[in-house]
Amino acid sequence: MRKLDRVPLIAAGVCAALAAWPAAAQKTYEIKIGFVTINDSQHRAAELYKAALEKRTGGQLKVSIFPAAQLGTIPRQLEGIQLGTQEFFVTPPGFFQGINPAFQAPDAPGLFDSNWHQHLTMNHPSVRGEFVKLGEKAGIVPTFIWSAGVGAIASREPIRTLGDLQGKKLRVLATKMEIALMDTFGAAGIPIPYSQVVPSIQKRVVDGARSAIIVMGPSKFYTVAKYLTRTAGGYIPTGAYASMAALKKLPQDLQTAIWEEGAKLADPSVEIAVEITTHWERQWTKEGGEVIDLSDADRKEFFRRAKPLGDKILGSHPKIAPMYNLIKAAAEKTRAEAAVKHKATMMRLDKKMK
Numbered sequence: 001m002r003k004l005d006r007v008p009l010i011a012a013g014v015c016a017a018l019a020a021w022p023a024a025a026q027k028t029y030e031i032k033i034g035f036v037t038i039n040d041s042q043h044r045a046a047e048l049y050k051a052a053l054e055k056r057t058g059g060q061l062k063v064s065i066f067p068a069a070q071l072g073t074i075p076r077q078l079e080g081i082q083l084g085t086q087e088f089f090v091t092p093p094g095f096f097q098g099i100n101p102a103f104q105a106p107d108a109p110g111l112f113d114s115n116w117h118q119h120l121t122m123n124h125p126s127v128r129g130e131f132v133k134l135g136e137k138a139g140i141v142p143t144f145i146w147s148a149g150v151g152a153i154a155s156r157e158p159i160r161t162l163g164d165l166q167g168k169k170l171r172v173l174a175t176k177m178e179i180a181l182m183d184t185f186g187a188a189g190i191p192i193p194y195s196q197v198v199p200s201i202q203k204r205v206v207d208g209a210r211s212a213i214i215v216m217g218p219s220k221f222y223t224v225a226k227y228l229t230r231t232a233g234g235y236i237p238t239g240a241y242a243s244m245a246a247l248k249k250l251p252q253d254l255q256t257a258i259w260e261e262g263a264k265l266a267d268p269s270v271e272i273a274v275e276i277t278t279h280w281e282r283q284w285t286k287e288g289g290e291v292i293d294l295s296d297a298d299r300k301e302f303f304r305r306a307k308p309l310g311d312k313i314l315g316s317h318p319k320i321a322p323m324y325n326l327i328k329a330a331a332e333k334t335r336a337e338a339a340v341k342h343k344a345t346m347m348r349l350d351k352k353m354k
Contacts, residue, residue, distance in 0.1 A: 034071035034169035035090040039218035041273035084245030105323040108310030116234040117338035142239035143262030146269040150210025154225040171209035205291040217280030222289040
């Protein structure tokens with residue numbers, strides 16, 4: 001064949017290659033984000049993350065969101081991100097205590113004044129860099145962290161005083177701190193998977209649950225435990241925990257997008273958390289429930305007895321103490337700034353919700 005005769009064939013081959021290139025470049029990768037709650041800040045943050053990642057990558061990352069334990073219980077989803085079969089698990093870090101007990105360090109009662117206070121503390125340079133390392137050996141690292149809720153107790157019978165806690169069986173997180181806190185006030189803290197809490201209250205396995213209204217409201221706890229007692233005894237952080245085994249399979253530019261877009265969502269997520277909490281503190285009564293605040297005397301007594309548990313349980317544990325002490329120190333540094341941000345957020349929400 002003459003050289004000139006081959007030109008059309010070569011040109012055709014080049015055109016075919018160019019036509020195929022965009023399809024190869026636009027290969028899509030599935031990202032699954034799971035969590036056990038619904039319609040809370042974890043859910044809203046996941047939706048924001050999905051929108052940001054799909055927009056930035058032009059659809060190369062196809063993000064699917066699975067709330068309400070659709071991907072399984074907490075242990076199952078934890079296993080998934082360790083094995084790389086699930087890309088993200090959004091959850092409070094206390095559930096990772098089996099991997100590293102230092103994940104419990106932010107759980108001390110009375111350590112924080114507000115969601116913003118915990119949020120700024122956990123994202124303080126002296127804390128965040130060390131906290132994200134806690135799960136590295138297990139291949140679990142958060143792309144962003146925020147303060148998701150404030151502790152409260154939902155119960156079948158009203159808890160109006162500290163004395164009303166005596167003899168109660170309350171669902172708590174499966175941590176030594178949560179169990180010890182209930183024991184301090186004569187109650188029994190019983191760990192139960194989140195997806196089984198409402199049925200357990202309904203069947204009178206427990207008398208109620210200690211959790212955050214931001215998750216108990218959307219999960220309709222008021223249908224089985226109409227009384228909500230606000231204690232502000234502890235703030236609950238959460239994070240978007242990534243499976244390093246899964247992320248390493250992605251092209252480098254997509255990995256970069258995941259880290260950078262996640263970093264942008266921390267502050268918006270805590271704003272969402274405060275807004276949903278405020279909404280449900282008002283909505284709870286509209287759903288037929290009752291919101292109860294402890295008296296000033298009981299509130300002071302609650303903190304007098306609860307605050308020492310942080311140093312006793314977390315500060316004395318050799319594997320938890322270093323992180324706990326970093327968090328305590330940062331909490332002092334961020335207290336004034338947090339008070340300003342909390343006030344600004346509440347003023348904005350008061351105007352919005354009038």
